[in-house]
Amino acid sequence: MSKQSHFKTLFAAAAIALPASMMSFAGTASAQQTVKIGSVLSVTGPASFLGEPEDKTLRMYVDKINAAGGVAGKKLELVIYDDGGDANKARTFATRLVEDDKVVAMVGGSTTGTTMAMIPVFEEAQVPFISLAGAIEVVDPVRKYVFKTPHTDKMACEKIFENLKQRKFTKIAMISGTDGFGASMRAQCVKVAPTYDVQIVAEETYGPRDSDMTAQLTKIKAVPGIQAVVNPGFGQGPAIVTRNYAQLGMSSTPLYQSHGVASKSFIELAGPAAEGVRLPAAALLVGDKLPDNDPQKKVVLDYKKTFEATANQPVSTFGGHAYDGLNILVEAMQRANGADPKKVRDEIEKTKGFVGTGGIVNMSPTDHLGLDLSAFRMLEVKGGDWALLPPGT
Amino acid sequence: MPRWVRHRYASLVVLAVVIALLPLLFPSSYYYRVAALVWVSALAAIGLNILMGKAGQVSLGHAGFFGIGAYAVAIGPTHLGVPPLASLLIGAVLSAALAYLVGRPILRLKGHYLAIATLGLGVLVALVITTEIRWTGGPDGMPVKKLVVFGWRASGADTWYWITAGMLLIGTWLALNLDDTPTGRAFRALHDSEIAARVAGVHVDRFKLQAFVIAAVYASLAGSALALMNGFVNPDQAGFLHSVEMVTMVVLGGLGSVIGSIVGAAVLIMLPQALTVFQEYEHLLLGFLIIVSMIFMRDGIVPMLAKLPGRRA
Numbered sequence: 001m002s003k004q005s006h007f008k009t010l011f012a013a014a015a016i017a018l019p020a021s022m023m024s025f026a027g028t029a030s031a032q033q034t035v036k037i038g039s040v041l042s043v044t045g046p047a048s049f050l051g052e053p054e055d056k057t058l059r060m061y062v063d064k065i066n067a068a069g070g071v072a073g074k075k076l077e078l079v080i081y082d083d084g085g086d087a088n089k090a091r092t093f094a095t096r097l098v099e100d101d102k103v104v105a106m107v108g109g110s111t112t113g114t115t116m117a118m119i120p121v122f123e124e125a126q127v128p129f130i131s132l133a134g135a136i137e138v139v140d141p142v143r144k145y146v147f148k149t150p151h152t153d154k155m156a157c158e159k160i161f162e163n164l165k166q167r168k169f170t171k172i173a174m175i176s177g178t179d180g181f182g183a184s185m186r187a188q189c190v191k192v193a194p195t196y197d198v199q200i201v202a203e204e205t206y207g208p209r210d211s212d213m214t215a216q217l218t219k220i221k222a223v224p225g226i227q228a229v230v231n232p233g234f235g236q237g238p239a240i241v242t243r244n245y246a247q248l249g250m251s252s253t254p255l256y257q258s259h260g261v262a263s264k265s266f267i268e269l270a271g272p273a274a275e276g277v278r279l280p281a282a283a284l285l286v287g288d289k290l291p292d293n294d295p296q297k298k299v300v301l302d303y304k305k306t307f308e309a310t311a312n313q314p315v316s317t318f319g320g321h322a323y324d325g326l327n328i329l330v331e332a333m334q335r336a337n338g339a340d341p342k343k344v345r346d347e348i349e350k351t352k353g354f355v356g357t358g359g360i361v362n363m364s365p366t367d368h369l370g371l372d373l374s375a376f377r378m379l380e381v382k383g384g385d386w387a388l389l390p391p392g393t
Numbered sequence: 394m395p396r397w398v399r400h401r402y403a404s405l406v407v408l409a410v411v412i413a414l415l416p417l418l419f420p421s422s423y424y425y426r427v428a429a430l431v432w433v434s435a436l437a438a439i440g441l442n443i444l445m446g447k448a449g450q451v452s453l454g455h456a457g458f459f460g461i462g463a464y465a466v467a468i469g470p471t472h473l474g475v476p477p478l479a480s481l482l483i484g485a486v487l488s489a490a491l492a493y494l495v496g497r498p499i500l501r502l503k504g505h506y507l508a509i510a511t512l513g514l515g516v517l518v519a520l521v522i523t524t525e526i527r528w529t530g531g532p533d534g535m536p537v538k539k540l541v542v543f544g545w546r547a548s549g550a551d552t553w554y555w556i557t558a559g560m561l562l563i564g565t566w567l568a569l570n571l572d573d574t575p576t577g578r579a580f581r582a583l584h585d586s587e588i589a590a591r592v593a594g595v596h597v598d599r600f601k602l603q604a605f606v607i608a609a610v611y612a613s614l615a616g617s618a619l620a621l622m623n624g625f626v627n628p629d630q631a632g633f634l635h636s637v638e639m640v641t642m643v644v645l646g647g648l649g650s651v652i653g654s655i656v657g658a659a660v661l662i663m664l665p666q667a668l669t670v671f672q673e674y675e676h677l678l679l680g681f682l683i684i685v686s687m688i689f690m691r692d693g694i695v696p697m698l699a700k701l702p703g704r705r706a
Contacts, residue, residue: 044676081669087534087627088619092426092666095550099423112533117625135533178524180532187526 034077035070035339037062037329038103040093040118041132042110045085049235049263050110053319054132055080056311058107061326064306071333079103083114090114094121104339107325109133110318112180119146128332128345130325132318134260135184139368147348147368149324149358150317151282151375153185153232154192156259159280159376160230161189161196163256166393169227173202173220175213175241177233181260182208185232201226206237213237214244221250229253234260239269246273254278259376263316267384278389280376284320284357286386299355320357328354328361401573404652405566412558416551425550427666431659432557433619436564438642438654440611443568445640446649447577448604449584450500451508454515455639458488458609460522460631462616467626468528470538477540481617485610492609493602500601512633519631534627537620553622560618561655564611568651580604584649612639645686647693656694 039058042051062078070076079101083090090109097103098121105128109115112135119138122129122145129146131138136152164172176186182205193200202223204216220229229250231241238261245255255277257266262281267274283290287300303323304315331354332347333339351370354361359375378389412432419425441455465484469475475483499510522529529535540547547556571577579600582590591597620626629635638661646657664682668675690697 043673082675086629087625088430088623088629089665091623091625092423092430095426096423096666099421099426099550113627113629116533116536117623117627120624137533178532183526183531184533 033074035072035074035333036077036079036101036103037326038097038101038106039078039080039108040083040090040097040106040114041080041108042085042090042114043080043082045083047085047111049316050132050318051082051085053307053311053313053316054108054110054322055082057307057319057322058326060306060310061323065330071330072337072339074339076330080108083110085111085114087113087117091117091121094118098122098125098127103127104341105329105333105344106130107132107322107329112138112184115148119143122146126345127341128329128348130329130348132321132325134181136188137184142366142368145345147325147328147363149328149356149361149369150321151259151280151358151371152188152369153181153258154188155371155373155376156185156280157189157192157232158196159373159378160256160258160278161192161198162373163278163378163389164198164228165196167228167254169254170197171199171201171225172228172230173204173223173226174200174230174232175204175206175216175220176231177208177235177237178205179208179233179235179237181235182233182237185258185260189230189232206233206241208235208237210237211240212244213241214248217241217244217248217250221248226253228256230256230258232258232260234258236269239266239274242266242270242277243273251276259317262379264314267381267386272384274381275383277381279379281379281386282317282320282358282375283377284315284317286377286379286388289386289388295355295360296357300357303357317357324354324356324358324361327356401569402566405562405569408565408652408655409562412562416554422550425554427663429550429554429557429622430619431655431662432554432561433615433622434639434642434662435655435658436557436561436618437612437615437639438646438658439561439564439568439651440608440615441639442643442646442649442651442654443571443580443611444604444608445643446647446653447571447584448580448601450601450604451504451511451640452605452608453508453512453633453636453640454518455511455608455612456631456633456635457515457518458492458612459616459619459635459639460518460628461488461491462613462618463620463626463630464522464529464616465613466540466617466620467535467537471535472528477538477621478542481614481621484617485613488609488613489606492606496602496605497598500598500605512636515631515633515636519628519633522628522631529628532628534625537624537626539624540621547621548624553618557618557622560614564614565651565655576600576603641683645683645693647695647697650693650695650699653693653695660694 041054043055062076066075081093107130109131112133115131115133115138131148134150136154138148176182202220206213231238238257257277257279259281262285283296284300287304290297307315328351332344335347336343349363351361351363359371361370363370379386380389444450462484466477466480469480470477495514502510523532579595582595583597642657642661643654647653668678
């Protein structure tokens with residue numbers, strides 16, 4: 001290198017310090033009159049179908065709560081960061097929420113991956129964290145400051161197997177996605193199958209971006225004595241499985257999907273092949289079909305109406321999880337009459353009989369989810385729409 | 394111009410001073426965390442820059458080695474009872490061994506073919522990590538035990554700021570040293586013209602392999618540091634997008650410039666944090682800034698800035 005270029009390298013090195021010092025000026029202003037609630041969601045990226053409705057729901061309801069006077073005399077201030085589905089980014093934003101924004105609680109974490117990466121931050125800072133992720137690892141083992149609102153994959157397996165048992169099916173095949181959701185639910189299903197006298201006689205997997213599953217399904221078709229097929233997975237995979245399933249003429253064997261596909265887009269993607277497919281899902285999907293005496297009916301219809309009117313898009317169960325999380329938190333803050341993170345945590349744990357979109361929540365020191373199997377409804381696709389399955393069928 | 398500026402280690406000294414003084418500007422430990430992320434990414438980028446900028450070979454699968462390092466410190470202590478520091482070294486040795494074994498055949502390829510081969514290597518590592526659920530926890534990742542050295546637990550963003558800064562300083566020092574060694578000169582020769590280098594008696598295959606192994610070890614150590622710092626790993630760290638991010642850091646900062654890699658890493662890590670105020674326009678702006686800097690600063694940020702005062706003189 002020449003003399004000059006050395007000097008210039010030096011000059012450039014000093015440039016590192018510049019943006020860093022600029023950063024420290026941002027975000028120092030904080031208002032004492034508000035209560036800060038944080039959120040890290042996957043608003044963009046591969047998990048945006050989770051994060052996007054969650055983001056809209058949180059903004060919508062925080063505005064509503066503030067318009068109605070806030071919580072315990074203080075307005076809520078919402079800080080949302082988008083992790084793009086990247087666990088490492090989520091971790092950084094979690095640190096930012098706790099250390100820089102000084103939030104008193106967090107409702108967020110769209111995926112299990114991002115949630116698991118953020119848990120240590122909130123546990124260490126002793127800030128309550130209500131996760132919106134599916135897998136059971138989030139609350140099992142129970143961590144003092146971590147709660148969650150969505151049903152677990154284990155519950156979905158149990159609900160499906162309960163239905164299988166009612167229909168006296170014992171031999172099933174399973175085709176699962178190798179993504180986080182599929183792999184986790186598959187493991188849970190394998191674990192609980194013996195409790196329901198269900199035998200998994202054939203098992204296949206597919207990658208999250210595969211566009212054809214005929215090979216795997218043909219193998220399953222060749223195994224004799226299979227009474228039903230279960231497909232743990234989410235995203236587009238299950239829709240392709242459903243289409244291929246019909247193409248191969250396997251429709252006489254019942255097909256079960258998971259709560260991971262509980263959105264209208266699944267029926268649209270799978271088309272007529274979806275007819276007769278059964279799946280466990282939250283009451284939100286069939287709000288208007290619930291009997292009038294159902295305690296959840298009013299809550300889910302109200303949420304659906306508010307969301308669809310403001311966001312101009314059909315409601316999804318994922319946004320519902322954010323609604324439940326925010327409201328559990330707000331009610332806990334009201335009971336604690338303030339925003340002290342430790343008191344709020346204690347009150348979240350004491351949540352009893354909270355009626356949310358996901359079900360009726362009864363938390364306890366050993367259960368930071370608080371939902372039982374009744375939170376799931378068994379649905380069947382009929383005439384291009386969801387239909388509630390009458391009990392016992 | 395003062396004599397000391399000409400010295401090879403001048404930029405190293407500046408870096409050390411920056412590292413020492415930065416915490417004075419930090420109002421909270423979140424800033425330590427961001428800075429520590431910059432140091433870790435910079436370490437990986439410096440390694441990749443030795444391969445890309447100095448030896449002129451491309452790797453689109455470098456996150457694979459990053460992933461090996463990260464998962465080594467996750468799997469070692471959890472499943473095998475190997476202490477974290479030993480796991481970190483094992484990870485580095487494994488990465489070096491894999492780079493050596495795979496590098497021998499694939500470094501004979503050139504240009505796009507080499508890019509595809511290294512891409513394949515990265516994808517394979519990510520695939521193994523995603524599917525070996527029993528060992529790696531699958532797509533959702535697994536927790537990493539805290540680093541404990543002689544009873545001292547390394548935790549907290551400020552602690553990791555100093556650990557990663559130390560690793561970066563050593564990494565920078567070694568990379569700067571390389572310039573004036575026969576190996577460094579051989580790298581530059583085969584970067585400029587492989588045929589000329591061969592004619593001049595440079596053992597081309599051996600030096601390419603050497604650069605590849607060095608880059609793999611840098612990435613592996615950076616991966617281990619990040620995993621220990623986060624207390625958590627997931628397959629994204631070994632994924633293709635992370636490989637691309639590393640290449641972007643190197644190219645944005647300046648091919649062949651050690652300090653450039655640090656600047657590139659700093660920009661790519663800090664920009665998304667600084668742009669969050671723009672909400673949904675964040676990605677638009679990030680993309681725009683990168684495109685603009687690639688158009689107007691083709692050589693990368695540092696070589697470009699280095700040219701500026703010269704032109705005026």
